[in-house]
Amino acid sequence: MNNGNKMKVRHVIVKCGADMYLPFAIVFGLAVILFGTVSPGGGFQGGVIASSAAILLYLGYGFKTMKAAINPHLMHKGEAFGAIAYIALATIGLVAGGNFVRNAIWNNGDPGKVISAGTITYMSWAVGFKVLTGVAFLLMLLISLLGDNQDEM
Amino acid sequence: MKKVAILLALVIFLGAGIGAVTNLKENFAVTYNAQEVGTDAYELYKDYVSYESDKNPDEKAEGERNLPENPDGIASIIVTTDLSETESINDVAPIVFDYRGYDTMGESFILLTAIAGSFIILKNMKGREEEADDE
Numbered sequence: 001m002n003n004g005n006k007m008k009v010r011h012v013i014v015k016c017g018a019d020m021y022l023p024f025a026i027v028f029g030l031a032v033i034l035f036g037t038v039s040p041g042g043g044f045q046g047g048v049i050a051s052s053a054a055i056l057l058y059l060g061y062g063f064k065t066m067k068a069a070i071n072p073h074l075m076h077k078g079e080a081f082g083a084i085a086y087i088a089l090a091t092i093g094l095v096a097g098g099n100f101v102r103n104a105i106w107n108n109g110d111p112g113k114v115i116s117a118g119t120i121t122y123m124s125w126a127v128g129f130k131v132l133t134g135v136a137f138l139l140m141l142l143i144s145l146l147g148d149n150q151d152e153m
Numbered sequence: 154m155k156k157v158a159i160l161l162a163l164v165i166f167l168g169a170g171i172g173a174v175t176n177l178k179e180n181f182a183v184t185y186n187a188q189e190v191g192t193d194a195y196e197l198y199k200d201y202v203s204y205e206s207d208k209n210p211d212e213k214a215e216g217e218r219n220l221p222e223n224p225d226g227i228a229s230i231i232v233t234t235d236l237s238e239t240e241s242i243n244d245v246a247p248i249v250f251d252y253r254g255y256d257t258m259g260e261s262f263i264l265l266t267a268i269a270g271s272f273i274i275l276k277n278m279k280g281r282e283e284e285a286d287d288e
Contacts, residue, residue, distance in 0.1 A: 037246045044260075076272070083265055090254060095169050101254025103239050103247065117241035120250045127250075127261055138268050141275055 018060025025053045033128030037117055043124040047131025054136040058143055066140065075137035082130025089123050 029050025036042040057066045093102030101123075109116035231252070232244055239247040249257055 037241060038243055040245075042246065042249060079265060079268065083261065086258060086261065090258065095166075095173055101251060101258070103251045109240075111236060111240045112242045117239055117246065120239065120241055120246050123250045123254070123257075124246065127257065130261055131264065134264055134268050138271065141268075141272055145275060 015060045018056045022053050022056045022060070025056060026050055029053070029132070033125060033132070035114060036124040036128065037121045038112060038114060043126070043128030044131050047128045048135055050128075050132045051135035051139065054139045055143075058139075063143055063146070066143070070136060070140065072137055072140050075133045075140070078133035079130050079137065082126050082133065085126040086123055086130065089119050089126060092119055 029046050029048075029052070032039075032041040032046030032049055033043055034046075036046060054066065054070060057069060090101040093104045094100050096102070096104035103118045103120055105118040111117070115121060231248070235244050235247055236242065239251055241247045
């Protein structure tokens with residue numbers, strides 16, 4: 001697939017703004033997800049920040065480029081995978097003899113490091129992945145209803 | 154074949170759960186047990202002035218901050234015993250993912266349900282528009 005034919009440059013200021021802020025949105029969102037256990041923020045907030053890259057891509061390059069860059073079916077499957085991962089990590093507490101969402105492997109790593117606090121870290125990552133893919137899919141779904149003539153602007 | 158596999162998985166899961174409950178329960182740190190800690194939530198509710206502060210609001214000087222010297226509420230128990238029970242230095246993360254994990258699960262499944270429902274509705278709407286264009 002040649003993406004060069006699908007690239008349609010819109011207003012140069014909007015395109016430069018999207019180019020400038022898209023890497024920051026992705027990196028900052030992923031950092032908020034990864035350090036959600038030891039810093040302010042968390043999975044939900046970081047997922048929403050990272051999924052704002054999708055709308056920046058639409059503002060800069062239009063819907064066809066956005067659809068070529070992000071696979072919507074993969075996003076939909078990724079959301080289900082995140083939900084299943086959360087349930088599976090919550091079930092570890094049940095198998096280990098506690099409550100359903102009990103922090104089972106709680107004594108791994110040193111307190112304050114990224115990988116510590118047992119399943120809390122992994123559950124935070126699962127929720128972050130789920131929200132990232134889910135909100136990106138929702139934005140693509142809503143933008144696709146605007147019609148293809150939006151690319152002509 | 155599929156039913157046999159599901160039944161086998163359920164039996165293995167049940168056996169692992171029963172074994173874990175019988176063997177591991179004594180060595181497992183309880184997240185919050187009000188009877189062991191000795192805090193009665195109903196007593197705190199009746200005497201809510203002493204929940205946040207040691208001082209009576211009528212006796213403190215004007216402009217003085219109402220900081221407790223010996224807080225005894227459930228929040229202070231969570232803050233003081235959080236590190237020894239979950240080893241997380243951020244107190245909010247275990248509240249979101251451990252103490253109130255069901256809440257987070259429901260929250261994220263609301264998002265999943267909303268996105269799946271809007272996907273079904275909007276997909277049908279787009280198909281209907283295309284059918285109308287054909288006619």
